[in-house]
C-alpha cells in the first residue's frame with residue numbers, strides 16, 4: 001500500500017480534489033523539496049541573477065520506462081538539462097508535468113519520481129513547478145513526462161553556427177550509441193543486453209566547466225535522436241562548412257558495435273543521452289580535451305575530426321577504419337519508436 | 341588487420357594493372373553491398389576494378405507482381421499480413437503496405453515464428469506470412485510450415501516468394517549484355533547451401549566464384565583472390581570464409597527446405613522468369629499456400645515508370661545513371677525497392693556515395 005492508501009492511479013488523482021492534493025503532497029513534493037515548489041503557487045517565483053536566459057522544453061515517452069542505466073524520470077531531467085547545457089547555460093529551474101494513465105501503479109510512480117529527484121539534485125537544478133493529469137486507460141501509455149528548463153547563460157559563452165570556422169576541431173565526450181542500442185535491445189528482447197547500458201546523464205557540470213575555463217568553444221549540441229550522424233550534418237548545414245571525421249577516433253563500446261552490426265544499424269545514427277559534440281578552436285582543442293577527461297562524464301573524450309572548407313555543398317565525410325572514404329548522411333527512414 | 345588490407349590492396353592493384361582493362365566483379369549479397377559502402381571499400385580499389393551490386397537484396401529482387409499480390413491481400417478484412425520490416429515500404433501501383441499498416445491489418449515481424457504466434461493469438465483471422473528471402477530465410481519458413489501442419493494451425497499460411505541464388509547467377513551470365521567477370525559469392529547463403537553449390541558457375545561459365553565474409557578485410561581479400569585468378573587467366577571456386585562455410589553447407593537446413601518446397605519457375609525483378617528459381621510449397625503443404633488459398637497468381641507486372649531497378653540489379657547500370665536517383669527517388673520517397681531496402685544498391689549509393697552530391 002502506498003503512502004496515500006491507493007495502489008494505483010485513478011482518474012480522480014488528476015481531478016483537482018483531495019486525491020490530487022494527497023498525491024502531490026505525499027508522493028511528488030517530498031523528493032523534490034525546495035522552497036519555491038513548497039509554496040505551491042499558481043506560478044513559481046524565481047530570483048535569477050540577471051544575464052541572458054535560455055529556455056527549453058521536451059517531452060519524454062520512452063518505452064520501456066525502466067532501462068539499463070536509467071528510466072523515464074532520469075531521462076526527463078537529463079534531457080532537458082542537456083538542452084540547456086549545450087546552449088551554454090547553467091540550468092536553474094525545471095518544470096515537471098506528468099500525464100498518467102488510469103491504473104498506473106503508484107509504487108512505480110514513486111520510483112520514477114525518486115529518480116527525477118536524484119537527477120535534479122545531481123545537476124543542482126530545482127523542480128520549481130509542475131502539473132499532474134490523469135487520462136483514461138488507453139489514452140496514454142502508462143506515463144508521459146514533460147519538463148521545461150530555464151538556464152542562465154555562462155558568462156562569456158557565445159555559441160552559434162556562425163562562430164564555426166574551417167580548421168576547428170570536433171570533440172565528443174565519450175562513446176556513442178549506448179542509449180539507443182540499450183533501448184532497442186531491451187524493447188526487442190534481443191537477448192544480448194549484457195554490456196549495454198544507457199549513457200543517460202546530465203552534462204551541465206561538464207559543459208559549464210569547459211565554458212568557464214576556455215573561450216574556445218564555438219558550438220555544442222547533444223547527439224540524441226539521429227545520433228552523431230544527424231548532429232554533424234546539422235552542424236555542417238548550419239555553418240555552411242564540411243566536416244571530416246575519422247572512424248578510428250570515434251569511441252564505441254564493443255558491445256554496442258556488436259549489437260548495432262547484428263541488427264544492421266549504423267552506430268553513427270544511434271541515439272545518445274549523455275553526450276555532446278563540441279566544435280572547438282583548433283589551438284585549444286587539446287586543452288578542451290584534457291578538461292573533459294578530468295571529468296567523470298568525459299573520461300573517454302576524443303577529438304574525432306575537423307571542420308573543413310566546403311567543396312560543393314556542406315557534407316560530412318568519414319575516413320573509414322580501412323582508410324577508405326564515405327559520406328555520413330543525415331539519417332532517414334523509420335524513426336526508431338520512442339527511445340526518449 | 342591493416343597489414344592484411346594493405347597487402348591485399350597492393351596485390352589487387354598489381355593484378356589489375358597487369359590485366360590492363362576494366363574488371364567487373366559482382367557481389368550477390370545485400371550485406372556485402374552495405375559493408376562495401378560503409379567501409380568505403382570502393383574508394384581504395386584500383387580505378388579499373390568495378391564492383392557491381394547484383395540481385396542480392398531479397399526485397400529488391402521481388403517482382404512487382406508479388407508485391408501487388410501482397411497489397412491485394414492487405415485489402416482483405418479477414419487477413420493479417422505478417423511481414424519483415426523492409427517489405428512494408430516497397431511501393432506498389434499506387435500505395436505501399438505502410439499506408440495499409442495504419443489500418444491494423446499489417447504487422448512487422450522479426451521472424452517466421454512471430455508470424456505463426458500471431459496466428460495462434462488471432463484465431464478469427466488468417467495470418468499470411470510474407471515469406472521472402474534467399475536460402476538464408478527459407479529454412480525458417482519451412483520450419484513454421486511444418487509446425488503449423490503438426491499443430492493444425494489452419495488460420496496460418498505463407499505467400500512464398502523465396503528465391504534461389506544460383507539460378508539467378510546463371511540467368512545473369514546467360515544475359516546478352518552481361519559484363520560480369522567474376523562473382524563475390526554471398527557468405528550467409530553459402531553457410532546454408534555450401535560453397536560447392538557455385539561449382540556449376542565456374543564449370544559452365546568459367547567465372548571465378550569466391551565466397552567471402554562481411555568484414556572489410558574479408559571482402560578485400562576476396563577481391564584480391566578474384567583479381568589474382570583473372571590475371572593468371574584462371575577461374576576457380578574458392579571459399580575465403582572457411583571458419584563458417586563448408587563445401588556441403590548445412591544439411592539439416594537444406595533438408596527442411598527440400599521437404600517443404602520445390603523449385604519452380606518464378607519472376608524476378610529485372611531478370612524476368614527464371615526456371616527453377618523460386619520456392620513453392622509442395623503439394624502436401626498446399627493448404628498453407630496463400631496463392632492457392634486466395635486464388636492469387638503471381639503475374640509479372642511492370643516496374644514503375646522510369647525506375648531502373650531491374651537494370652541496377654543486373655549490374656547493367658549504376659544507380660546514379662537512373663534519372664530519378666536522388667531527385668525524385670530518395671529513401672524518404674522511394675520509387676523502387678532498391679531505394680527502399682537498407683540493403684538495396686540505390687539506397688547504399690544514396691547514403692554513402694558522393695554521387696548524390698555532385699548531381700545538380
Ligand code: SF4
Nearest residue numbers: 648649662669676686
Ligand atoms: S534510383 Fe529509384 S527509381 Fe532509380 S532505379 Fe533506383 S530505386 Fe528505381
